[in-house]
Amino acid sequence: MKFEINSIHENKVWTLVDLPGGIKHIGCKWVYKKKVDVDGNIHTYKLRLVAKGYTQRQGVDFDETFLPVPMLKSIQILIAISTYHDYEIWQMDVKIAFRNENLQEVYMTQHEGFESKEASKLVEKVSNRRQPLIQQQKPSTLLLLKQRRKLSESRNNGVIRPSLVACRATPQKWTILEATSELTKPHQIILNGQSFKDEFSMEYEQKLKDIREILKSEELENQIESLMLVDAIQRLDVNYHFQEEIEAVLRRHYMEATTSFDGYTLHDLSLFFRLLREHGFSISADIFNKFKGKDGVFEGKLKQDIRGLMELYEAAQLVTEGEDILDEAAKFSGQIVSGRLKHPYHRSIARFTAKKYIRDFQGINGWRKTLKELAKMNISVAKTGNQQELAKISEWWKNLGLAQELKQARNQPLKWYTWSMASLSDPSMSEQRLELTKSITFIYIIDDIFDLYGTPEELTVFTRAVHMWDYAIVQMLPKPMKMCYKALLDTTNDIGYKIYKKHGYNPIDSLKSAWGSLCDAFLVEAKWFASGHLPTSHEYLENGKVSSGVHVVLVHLFFLLGVNRKTGGAVQVDDISELISSVAAILRLWDDFGSAKDEQQDGNDGSYIECYMKENPGSTIETVRECVIDMISSDWKHLDKECFRLNKNSSSSSFTKASLNIARMVPLMYSYDDNHQLPILEEFINSTLFDDTFLVHRP
Known part of the structure; x- marks a missing residue:
């Protein structure tokens, strides 16, 4: 009790004064409490001086509150933020607390047992800058957030596992149920007024430095081990940190390579071929002829070399049109190892397969140990950044208001962001991911407008408006299209301006042309299905490549x-038309391959298979699907050829990698199961955005 009183006096909480006329004072009382331990034994006697706020009366002073009582939502947000940023929550005892803001003057009777004998009729005027927390009992604890400092402090074998608890993915909505802007704010550790770089970041930077030094050095046991290091870096999806070093290693190998490749095993030569071709080095598939017998087929003894066959199968995935030897290699090795390699590296999203590769990664010493630790930390870093971006996209989509205006359209920001997250894995490309997601959003929304909201005549007006790109046309559009049209122009113009600020030119004309072409293709499809006319399979596919939205x-x-700009003008947007066509064909054919429709689409959609079977009445669904699989394989070959051509200019490698990642994402986005769900996509999102234990919930 004396401690409490001394603290009040030291902080000059009140002064004794005469009660002014017309002012009512409030009472106070001592509150006593016993604190017990886990066994029920009393270990602390506590007391507090509290004001009798309950004496207030309705209609007089009942609404005057002297204590900001925390709402349950505030506590929930606090816990959500701490979980998201992987903070620890610390509890501190509070001996005394004050409000640091102005309120009206408060007068209180002198506290029992400590009345002034000389001035017993005076009351206590509470200081405007030292008002205690009255009306209710003072809180005895304060929750503090502290960033987790060490990777090893986490519970799951040293892996930090933050969760964005404010989000949930459902296969019906792929939407974000709740997100708070607080989650997007950066954080730092502050102690005694000083900011410190946390230990995790310093350890992360050190491991990046260690791997970079290993790549630059010649300490590796042999040439092949340096290729194995590069391969591991790529499979663990940390290669964007070491692009220059990887390029130098591969160029050295390319310059030192001989035509005979004496001493190279099947594994070594396959690895050499795959890595160099991926990075744009000109290398012929004929190097595999050394493993053929006199009969012109791969030697039978190679079937015992499982490790070599697995790498040969991986290398064969980089086949281009006319490379029969790689087709033969894929068939020969696939008979033995295709069951073990259901997801070849070249056709897979590295970030999706990285966790499995970490589990299977052998080696506890040297660069393997360092790289494995770096990969685990990198997953945490990437996940945190992606969660913050997802919160920003959620806020942008909410503020756009289209979900409320177009209630039948898809509301799937989580799914839209996943495209960008998968295609651009480099954490430094946050701005590009956000802007790309906005463009992808409008592809889906405009698609739904053409499917669900307009007659052919209204859609024709909308298409013309997009070509004109003029705000004055908004009033001419049907109501459901007005908000979408204005938002499209606002967003695209903003993207063009941001590109101008970053790269020195505004590509708005190319962006407008892309949107106009997309609406043209949507309009063609709308007229086909409104008339009940099915086009030829060729007409359908050519238009479908554009309506896929890939070119946008x-x-x-x-x-x-x-x-x-990066290529010095050597690569123009027209130079990527063939690449766009290949990715678009892969998406369109995969989309049509399954019979299931997207969960929220109530409009009419045709398919390539439907058009083909109408042209060929005697064909069966099985034979048509086999034909589609062959077409997808052929388009992959053409895509690889275009990527290898563009990769000869290393400055375009980030674009070709992103393009390949979009093609790699297609099976995840369109592999529906019998329940019209997307289990592989759910697994990918859970793996990359949420904790492994966080499952996608089905309602």
């Missing part, structure tokens, strides 16, 4: 990444 995505991506 890749044109935006081309300029967001500054390819034109």
